[in-house]
Amino acid sequence: MTSAARSSLESAQPILIGLSAATLLLVVVTGMLLSMWYVPSSDPLRTSTGAAQTIVTSTRLLHSGPYTDTITASSVNPQLAPASTGEPAVSAAQSSIRVTIHNAPYGSAVRSIHHWMSDILLALLTTLMSVLCVLRTYEADRSLWLRLISLTLITVAGGWTGRILVDDVYAEISRRIMGYELQTAPLGNAISAILGIQPGALLLARTYSVHGFMLGVIGLLLITPNLRQILVQASRPPFFSTALLVSVAVSFISVPDWGLRDALRGLAGWEHVTPWWGIVPFRTWSHWLGSELAGYLAIPAIIAFGSLPLWYRQISKRAVTILFTVIALALLVGFLFGY
Numbered sequence: 001m002t003s004a005a006r007s008s009l010e011s012a013q014p015i016l017i018g019l020s021a022a023t024l025l026l027v028v029v030t031g032m033l034l035s036m037w038y039v040p041s042s043d044p045l046r047t048s049t050g051a052a053q054t055i056v057t058s059t060r061l062l063h064s065g066p067y068t069d070t071i072t073a074s075s076v077n078p079q080l081a082p083a084s085t086g087e088p089a090v091s092a093a094q095s096s097i098r099v100t101i102h103n104a105p106y107g108s109a110v111r112s113i114h115h116w117m118s119d120i121l122l123a124l125l126t127t128l129m130s131v132l133c134v135l136r137t138y139e140a141d142r143s144l145w146l147r148l149i150s151l152t153l154i155t156v157a158g159g160w161t162g163r164i165l166v167d168d169v170y171a172e173i174s175r176r177i178m179g180y181e182l183q184t185a186p187l188g189n190a191i192s193a194i195l196g197i198q199p200g201a202l203l204l205a206r207t208y209s210v211h212g213f214m215l216g217v218i219g220l221l222l223i224t225p226n227l228r229q230i231l232v233q234a235s236r237p238p239f240f241s242t243a244l245l246v247s248v249a250v251s252f253i254s255v256p257d258w259g260l261r262d263a264l265r266g267l268a269g270w271e272h273v274t275p276w277w278g279i280v281p282f283r284t285w286s287h288w289l290g291s292e293l294a295g296y297l298a299i300p301a302i303i304a305f306g307s308l309p310l311w312y313r314q315i316s317k318r319a320v321t322i323l324f325t326v327i328a329l330a331l332l333v334g335f336l337f338g339y
Contacts, residue, residue, distance in 0.1 A: 018239035040208035052089035281334030
């Protein structure tokens with residue numbers, strides 16, 4: 001590597017750390033705001049009389065004996081109404097997101113910021129890890145290397161579990177696929193039990209606990225040793241103002257919503273969904289090799305990559321470069337062929 005290229009990467013490292021810290025702060029704050037409205041329950045939402053409810057986006061007349069009630073709704077103002085024959089009965093989780101949060105003051109904007117900034121955070125962390133690989137940061141700062149790898153994996157887990165919490169058609173299909181694939185993967189049963197996605201036993205409250213509390217606590221512990229430095233870095237005008245401007249921009253981009261999941265009857269017929277880009281490489285290799293073999297290959301690779309500061313002196317720099325190249329190509333091929 002030329003000295004000019006190395007100097008450019010060294011200049012980019014603090015910028016990426018600062019932007020990642022500011023983005024993480026926005027994700028945490030918007031997540032806390034959303035938790036005030038979210039209801040982690042996959043049970044069907046019912047009226048006081050026990051009738052299942054659905055979400056309507058157009059005006060509906062309700063007849064009860066000699067009385068008629070009008071529910072005024074639109075695509076920008078969805079409302080709940082008793083489900084008619086053939087309509088999906090929504091869960092409490094779907095209702096809290098599609099109706100309560102949507103109709104709350106700035107609720108849609110907060111949800112959009114949380115959704116899109118989470119994707120941006122994962123992209124920033126991935127870019128940062130690539131820069132650290134090239135700069136061989138694992139030689140000089142073992143702690144930073146291990147914590148950033150862990151934070152990247154937590155961001156992937158948080159991004160996927162966040163999509164399960166919506167409890168729509170996408171969440172149901174993704175949960176089923178992941179739940180069944182984990183049955184044959186190493187430690188799969190334990191992981192699916194922790195996430196609450198075991199086949200036939202959806203425990204959305206457990207998924208919510210992992211997403212909002214467990215991952216949050218672990219993430220906080222990872223940045224605690226440098227918390228003051230990270231907060232200072234994140235609060236600098238170039239970084240925080242940039243993240244704030246991006247968050248304002250993405251607040252106008254609506255979150256793509258899939259069809260309503262029927263909380264009473266489940267899925268009916270076939271639905272095609274596209275995997276979230278954050279798990280596409282893993283999903284592709286799991287499809288090609290099978291969950292069990294892919295798991296037995298991925299776990300040693302992740303351990304070797306994360307523990308590199310402990311053993312890199314025992315091998316040549318060429319071998320380390322080959323390891324980086326193989327992992328990068330595997331992720332790239334899995335991503336390109338995953339769509």
